[in-house]
Amino acid sequence: MRIAVFAGDGIGPEVTEQAVRVLQALELPGLELVEGDVGGVAYRKHGHPLPAETLEIARSADAILFGAVGDFSCDHLERHLRPEQAILGLRKELGLFANLRPARVFPGLEDLTTLREEVAATIDLLIVRELNGDVYFGEKGIRTLEDGRRQGWDMMSYAEDEVRRIAHAAFQAAMTRSKKLCSVDKANVLETSQLWRDVVIEVAKEYPEVELSHMYVDNAAMQLVKNPGQFDVIVTGNLFGDILSDQASMCVGSIGLLASASLAEGSYGLYEPIHGSAPDIAGKGLANPMATILSAAMLLRHSLGLEAEAVRIEAAVAKTLADGIKGGDLGGSAGTREIGDAVLARL
């Protein structure tokens, strides 16, 4: 069992360090951890945010534990050299097409969100976002039109097989939850969405137990405010998923606790906290490592099939929170290492 550890930029190294300590404390026989450089730090060392060495480490591993990328000092670089390209490149090169973003309010933390507590308490949803297609990976550029005007352009598209595989992933997730799936698109305007909707309806025939609904993305953004409890599993494309999953995460209030998985066909996956590189607090030992620790738990569950160990970690984090040990982001004062220690002590 080989895990690639890509800590990245900003608070990435600090939070990843604590997750690694937790993984090591489990003393899993045959577990090997291999580090690699990604993001701004990789650009400075190797001239590229996703160096070939890193990609090789990723390919040789069974799963990736990822910290965060993002570095303002790279803002002036050409697009293909910016830190974000590391995560986009890994998603594409490794076929990580299914992004699972669970969002639910942790018991006892209902007061952290800007939503009313009784509304926040109803949130328990999973966003399944497609990660390999859409306007993210189409042809794009800035061109000069015949009349001399500059124009920026990006091709949005989905092919039926791309929609089919993410639809299957979403229906399967729905089968393990409350068997309700909402597919979000903009089929009243986009042909990409029309094809998306047609294919999702086709795939639905294979899951007669799942109740499928469709919602336009503007309405979904409204409904996440009005009544987030109505959703169980949401499936959507790369661009709409980017927006809605961040909106849903913030509804939970405790973004420092939210983990995510990006899965390929089979058991391979990349696991990362949904928070970013937070350069403002980087290196200060203030970042909350819980989301990364919980990402490590997801990794054990999905990629290594170690359900019991995943549950052990999740229980230790829950116990730490219940004992009132919280990072600054949750209104507490515990530092990065202190939280790591506390979780370890409760494993």
Place this chain on the structure above:
Amino acid sequence: MRIAVFAGDGIGPEVTEQAVRVLQALELPGLELVEGDVGGVAYRKHGHPLPAETLEIARSADAILFGAVGDFSCDHLERHLRPEQAILGLRKELGLFANLRPARVFPGLEDLTTLREEVAATIDLLIVRELNGDVYFGEKGIRTLEDGRRQGWDMMSYAEDEVRRIAHAAFQAAMTRSKKLCSVDKANVLETSQLWRDVVIEVAKEYPEVELSHMYVDNAAMQLVKNPGQFDVIVTGNLFGDILSDQASMCVGSIGLLASASLAEGSYGLYEPIHGSAPDIAGKGLANPMATILSAAMLLRHSLGLEAEAVRIEAAVAKTLADGIKGGDLGGSAGTREIGDAVLARL
């Protein structure tokens, strides 16, 4: 002064009727109202959601008062015959490129939103959404690839002049408010956004007093949850604006009160409530006409230069609310006509 009145589908006719009564009660000399068919109702009568006659009426008028379009019985029609094409067609044909969507919580109605009252009370923002470009109006289709797979595709683009004119509209709006403008894009992924950002930065030089910031759309969706009070004017493209303006509207809680303007160069504009055609309550006299009445006030202000009359209407609506006369959507029990009567009585 000629106002085109396009009531449309569902609750459109009911709510528009009350707004028309309010306009007529002002006894404006030389005011002429001309009705036209749009949406599903127009399709059934004329075979098209935006008949040529309707477009002619629109062109002969100084402004349009619009109800709502949307009709499930048209769902099976080809895209170009569906009700939504009426509003998309009017926007494009009449050059209505600047959509102004103000969102603020009405005093006394803080308890209607799912946000905590103290958070809701901070909301007072204006979303300026571009309406004539982006992936809405690019080439699009469903094609069969060489290998036989179907693919849906839509071209996203913005040319520099399109960005420039909406940027000017947004900076001008910011000058009349608190001089803070946030431009929302996805420049870390989209070339369309990169050009957008470059042009907005160019235009900013002409408005040195306005503080300009940039935010990625996923972060904007988060920040609207976390701290909506941080925003004053937001400017963004057609697709992101569709999503964010609906999210922001729902944060206010009282969607039955929110009006919008879609403006062309000069004083021409279309004014509509942001709620939809609500087929479930159509024809029952239950719909709240306040958003349409407030849209009529915006029309008087922006297209006819009748500021005093606009204020008179707005004050009458506020007084009606303060007197506890509220529609079902606001937790009250007043019907459509009753609310119209109440506003008229307070004019």
